[in-house]
Amino acid sequence: MSTMVKLRLPDGRVLEAKIGESILEQIPPESGLVAKVDGKLVDLTWIVREGVGTIEVLDFNSPEGRETYWHTSSHILAQAVKRLFPEAKLGIGPAIEEGFFYDFDLGGKSFSPEDLERIEEEMRRIVKENLPVVREEMDREEAIKLFKSMGEVYKVELLEEMDEDVVSVYRQGEFVDLCRGPHLPYTGYVKALKVLHASSAYWKGDERNPVMQRVYGISFPTEEELKRYLKMREEARKRDHRIVGPQLDLFSMPSEVIGPGLVIWHPKGARIRRVIEDFLVRVHLKWGYELVYSPHIAYTNLWRTSGHLNYYRDFMYVFEKEGIEHAVKPMNCPFHILVYKSKRRSYRELPMRLFELGTVYRYERSGVLHGLLRARGFTQDDAHIFTTPEKLEEEIFRVIELDEYLMRSFGFEEFKVEISTWDPRHPEEYMGSEEDWNRAQSALEEALRKKGYEYEVMEGEAAFYGPKIDVKLVDSIGREWQLSTIQLDFNLPKRFNVTYVDANGSEKTVIMIHRALLGSIERFFGILLEHYAGNFPLWLAPVQVRVLPVAERHLDRAREVLERLLNAGVRADLDDARGTLGYRIRESELEKVPILLVIGDREVESGKVAVRRKGKGNLGSMDLEEFLRGFMEEFLPPDLRGGSSTF
RNA sequence: GCCCCGGUAGCUCAGCUCGGUUAGAGCGCCGCCUUGGUAAGGCGGAGGUCGCGGGUUCGAAUCCCGCCCGGGGCUCCA
Known part of the structure; x- marks a missing residue:
């Protein structure tokens, strides 16, 4: 008796699976990356068997799909490196939260930026070759023999530590790797990739072990997604507090x-x-x-009582006075x-x-x-x-x-x-x-x-x-x-x-x-x-308001406005009216001052202020008191808002 | 701490491969001119122990060694 096996596609459609055929043959071309059967991930090349539950096909929008995508990408990376550096010994190459890496032992050498470019090119070639990725199961002993013959000492070491009797390897073209899988069916599934950077890491993360060269990469199903990712990385880099902090003079x-x-x-x-x-x-x-x-210091003995000393001593700044050991407090x-x-x-x-x-x-x-x-x-x-x-x-x-x-x-x-x-x-x-x-x-x-x-x-x-x-x-x-x-x-x-x-x-x-x-x-x-990329909300901004006179003849009125703001508890300062207006507005924008009050002939005459909000441009003129009433809540810390104003 | 990479003006960087005038640029800074209406007006000027120490050399920013500091990782994160 045969029960029906259902096949759910990423777009939600459900097909009836044919027993004895691979998933790949039954779904629209490149509509999925990997599948889940009874809670287990399998390659799309997996042959549908009777008696299994619903087969769920996953694409890049699922965590498992992404992981598979990046895992196969890491194999492509390793294959490219082996082509260019046949003497490299393979370490491990997992998918990570964002992208993937692969570790190589280069016998003391490291990758140059030019090497990384060549590796990326070679990866593209492998993608273009659209090699089938084939799973193969073998006895552990057989696998040890295989990887020994290839000189892959680290793979042999991994195999020797395993408990399983049968292990799986994946082949794509001339490349073979010990791997649990699953993988994409073809290398051509990887559409857009980038080698990001190289660094070093210890084999198994232990500094007594040999140093491996770790190459990081990322890949996506479309060029746009890759571009968006690289842009976001660039954005993160631009936000780096180590750069922005000194830049904003914080x-x-x-x-x-x-x-x-x-x-x-x-x-x-x-x-x-x-x-x-x-x-x-x-x-x-x-x-x-x-x-x-x-206090910031105390006898070291205090931390002996707390028990911190044994464990924490190396982290403490310890010094001696009058024959007694003191320490700067670590907690x-x-x-x-x-x-x-x-x-x-x-x-x-x-x-x-x-x-x-x-x-x-x-x-x-x-x-x-x-x-x-x-x-x-x-x-x-x-x-x-x-x-x-x-x-x-x-x-x-x-x-x-x-x-x-x-x-x-x-x-x-x-x-x-x-x-x-x-x-x-x-x-x-x-x-x-x-x-x-x-x-x-x-x-x-x-x-x-x-x-x-x-x-x-x-x-x-x-x-x-x-x-x-x-x-x-x-x-x-x-x-x-x-x-x-x-x-x-x-x-x-x-x-x-x-x-x-x-x-x-x-x-x-x-x-x-x-x-x-x-x-x-x-x-x-x-x-x-x-x-906030340096654009602090009003209550945190170091300078909340800058008063900006159009020309020097407006300085007197600007000083009056400044004084009113300071008396109201607003963190405000005064622009000195040197240089062109456009230049000074640009300066304040770059300093990320959230509000500018521009004072020119019109404002001096009318007694108003022209309000410019960072990112929103000119908000028009208003009465100074009206401005204060309108913004005071935002100037205050959250716990002081609501009702009783301080001015 | 370990591995790899780096350190030239306040900042971002060029020069270093292959040693050889007075080490350059842009921004910033200072001065003068400009009095300008919502993201860069013009002209001029100052500013450098080329991270520090040692070595090689007739000669070192450039080559070599050590150290300091930074970056990317590993590890750690009571």
């Missing part, structure tokens, strides 16, 4: 003079930072946090604990929330430094919450609410949430009892559920001392950034003996929550800068 990192990973905040950057920090402080006070300060937790422990605490005082803009220094390895995003000195919006187990879930909920409020205030709308839990198979690797962990993890999940968030559970990703929630946000050009982290800690309360007296008069150990929502001010600032 900050600099003169590492030759002060050392790597350290930031100098220039006046305009400092203005923005101050606005952000003031906002944070007000909001935290409103949300029931207390503001504290702690604020112990100080906040000391605030808590300065007296005996009752359950009535909990939860206690201590907040500090805590500047810390960590000796990050030089290779990981990256502008503001990974610096050696940075300021955390750090808080430690001491709570009873009963209040834990509600407290987590509140932290998440605050986090969402902050993110939305800064213009981020899209989030991704992850919970890192322990690995229940290895409880011995974690601090705390199974009850502790289960209660804590369900508190985290329950809080997220109540908030209506979707989240991903990363089992085994928790730190030994407690589970955590990480929040990533998505920026204006679709990139994801890890920002907020909310971590439970069963460890420090025990080490420092952090307790409270409960309703029955008995002493209990608190549960501690570490949380940094923006993460670090520096990092967040860098992300904001890239998110």
